[in-house]
Amino acid sequence: MKYGDKIIYIEGVIVEADDCSISVDLKGRLGFFKVPKRMVITDYPIEVGQEIGFNMSFIEVLGEEVNEKYLSNIKKRNQNIKEVD
Numbered sequence: 001m002k003y004g005d006k007i008i009y010i011e012g013v014i015v016e017a018d019d020c021s022i023s024v025d026l027k028g029r030l031g032f033f034k035v036p037k038r039m040v041i042t043d044y045p046i047e048v049g050q051e052i053g054f055n056m057s058f059i060e061v062l063g064e065e066v067n068e069k070y071l072s073n074i075k076k077r078n079q080n081i082k083e084v085d
Contacts, residue, residue: 008055009053009054010056011052012025012051012052013025013027013052014047014049015032017047017048019037021036022034022037022040024052
């Protein structure tokens with residue numbers, strides 16, 4: 001990594017929860033994300049409206065090379081989605 005870590009504390013609100021994942025709106029108009037429930041640490045049952053917090057650093061591109069295997073899988077998945085529509 002070229003840059004040192006700058007860890008930022010971010011908060012949000014759970015806006016959707018199902019058997020497998022939660023969806024979170026981030027405070028401060030920072031966006032939205034969905035994450036598997038297995039990645040959530042909690043001592044409480046998960047409910048819509050609960051506030052969450054997490055530490056995040058900046059995303060850094062590791063190199064200019066494209067991973068062809070992942071690219072090919074993404075293209076296959078997108079083709080399958082278009083065929084279903």
